[in-house]
Amino acid sequence: MPAPSPWPVSQDLAALAGRARSLSSSRGDAGLLADLAAALLRIQPVARELERRSSWLPPGSCAGEAPALHAWLLDLTAAVAEAEDLLDDLHRRRLLGCFGAAAALRGPARELRRLARRLDAARDDSERLGSGRAAGCGVRSPHRVTGSVPAERRVVGRDEECDDIVGRLIGGGEEICCSVAPVVAVVGHGGMGKTVVAQCVYNDTRIEGYFDLRAWVCVWDRLDEAELTREILHATGGADDTSCDDSLQRLQERLGEVVASKRFFLVLDDVWNDEGKTELETRTVWNKVLAPLSSAATGSKILVTTRMKIVAEVLNATYVVRLHGLKIVDCLLLLKETALGGETMDFPPELLEFGRAIAANVKGSPLATKVIGEMLRNTRSPRKWRALTDTEICDNIIISSLQLSYQQLPGHLQRCFAYCSIFPTTWRFNRYKLVKMWMALGFVQPLIEGTKLEDLGNEYFDDLLSRSFFVSAQNKDQQTYYFLDDLMHILAQHFSAQDCMKINEDIPVVIPPTVRHLSVSTDYLPLLKSKYRLGRLWTLLVLRSSSLSSSHFPSKLLAKCKNLRVLDLSESDITELPSTISQLVHLHYLALCTITSTLPGVYTLVHASVS
Structure with a gap:
């Protein structure tokens, strides 16, 4: 299955333009900021249309258009992220009184001109993608039909x-x-x-x-x-x-x-x-x-x-x-019935090991089990059964069955849901902390002036809960917590692949430049600097390592994370922070380990909220 496009950003363009205009009222380079605001507004309808078309491109259809559209959306996402970084920097300069020095304006002015030109060039480039025409592919068919006659001899596990x-x-x-x-x-x-x-x-x-x-x-x-x-x-x-x-x-x-x-x-x-x-x-x-x-x-x-x-x-x-996922034993039985024609004999011994691996990989999905069973129908070749134990095959089938649920979501909910992929599969979400993270990253955008961001963020969470993307449960103390089940976690990982990464088993050779939200265990933390331009990072979630503990955050590493908005150390062993944390001027959310003794330089943080 091809990699999905980055999550939607067209919803942010009007708010970004508004921020640029508000900054222009008190700057000497007001014309450049106004030009950037105009460029953001010009590209918004084009971006909205192309994002809509991309979300409905089914695998294998419109193949000639998909790569170019994907590349265009990646470029737009990068430009929007740069605009956000730049406007944040200009806002900080205004708060710190840096507008008096002409030298301080020279760098931002160049960036403003470059960004406005980049956005206009992207808008012009969109014409070859036919953004104005009706999308003839990837539109949901209105003719799906089910009937009352069962297609199966019996229902397994239900x-x-x-x-x-x-x-x-x-x-x-x-x-x-x-x-x-x-x-x-x-x-x-x-x-x-x-x-x-x-x-x-x-x-x-x-x-x-x-x-x-x-x-x-x-x-x-x-x-x-x-x-x-x-x-x-x-x-x-x-x-x-x-x-x-x-x-x-x-x-x-x-x-x-x-x-x-x-x-x-x-x-x-x-x-x-x-x-x-x-x-x-x-x-x-x-x-x-x-x-x-x-x-x-x-x-x-x-x-x-x-x-x-x-x-x-x-x-x-x-x-x-x-309806929750089937038990592994039921998936194994369904696999046997589908693949081997409903034979009444026990599972063939030479295939049992592979059958159990497949039954575990399908994460309880009857559809995924049946699809793989059809692929193995009437074959007893251990080689073919072994080939289908590949977890990627199962994940792709699961994603195909779930992607319509994601595509039906409004853009702002798509992003908030997909962001959850940076957390471990067993993570118990505290909804209030998650909402604050969304707010810190600018994911919560009010349509009506005066709306409280936290109230709106909680509405986002409730919307995802009502659409079955989160599951609620209670612990032994009768406190409610929320989690993504295995299927939803696979879906979130797929649709955040361009934007998020979770490093918990082995550090990759290269971290894609589009990644801006990262979770990493403490044993891999020192290796990040050689693998990634940390200035791109907006979220860093640091988790406790299973093999060793570390109470220190590498000083030079933190200094490189100059655009960080969210820093969560609450589940790590890090109890001491270097003085370079005072350089994280864009930080809006900071969560600490409960035994952290000191927070050096916190008084210099602009807009930081400690959670």
Whole structure:
């Protein structure tokens, strides 16, 4: 799978232009700052369009365009990062009273001219990518269809969930307080088998015997009231006397007649949240669509499958079943059934070792297990099985099944989520610390003047949580913490590959120049200077080494990190900081080990917030 483009930066351009204009009001080189602001605003619509197109480029399609578009976006990201560094430096100079000396302005003035020219050149260069034309590739197809007929002989590893759902659907008591049929929601990541579970439930003999009428609708991206109503009506077999020109009212009247006094079971498969609508607007759509079901008999139910917890909330689900990854033993059984044609014999001994490795690598994903099983169908060659134990193969399949969830996110949430990849896989996130990091890096951008950044950052976090990118849990003290499950961590790593790096096993020969956010254990910390231009770094997360401890931060190394915004030492053994920390003039977030005794020169830090 090709490397993804860098995360979106078009959302930052207007704010950067505003900062440049505000600085120009008190500088002698106001014209240069105004030119930079104008260049940022000129390129913004072009950048927004090309980022949108890049996010929907599927692997293998539009192959001639993808490399050039990728290179253009990398160049834009680097230019925007330089602009941020430069404006931060100019802001610091103003605070420290450096504007009186002409010599102090000479370097920034050259940089201002160069950056404005670079942005305008990038805008001109975008014309060969056809930024003004409609993107004909990579657009999500509106024709994805699922059906109620199961494609598999049996559902592996989901018996408990299926029985639980059936029990909820044929049980009573909940409909008393509902104006329409109560909703049971199945929530899980892409490839977790939500549709397969729904098919199993739909065709269960207990369901068939309990309900008078059943209907299956694949929603996908249909969020038009009339279209959805027509789909439901068609699924009940009651659409013969309707036409495409019928009004919503006529369609709803007909649906109400069809389900009247019948115990009705409706499956809404693959429901997404419409990012173009507010939550209130989305609730209004669904209230209209489901209103005719109020004429159905008591005991009617709706089963919804979705990747997003927010969909279950919008539909007022009375019960939510969360599909987690399969156990390794179930993945092994599913792999055997798919690859070996469902043979009843035990797993062939010569393949068992490779089968177990594959079952561990798929991270509980039924889809990844089945894809690899299909690749191995009816082969007993140990060489072929060994080849598919490569973790990269499994990761690429997992990413393919999850990338649509990421691509559906607004740009500001894409960046905040992908940034989490620098933390270890088992990391327990403190939401308030993470929000402060986002704020320190400028990821939280208010659309309305006067909005508190911390409140907005917490909204970002809640949005990611409601879209199932974070998982919440409680420790033994009943305190809530958050984490990325294995699949989401793989996804975050993929979409941050250009911007973030985690060094925890072996230091790479070269750290890509696009990387600005880095986590590293203390034993590799002294080696960074020879591998990377540390002046590019914005985030440095230092973790305790498993092999040795270090209480000192290398003085010369810290001095090189001149553009650092976030420095987190809270999980390291470093208890002493060198005086060079006072040179980190852009630092906005500093987290220390709890036993740190002194913080030299902290009074000289501009805007530093110690966490």
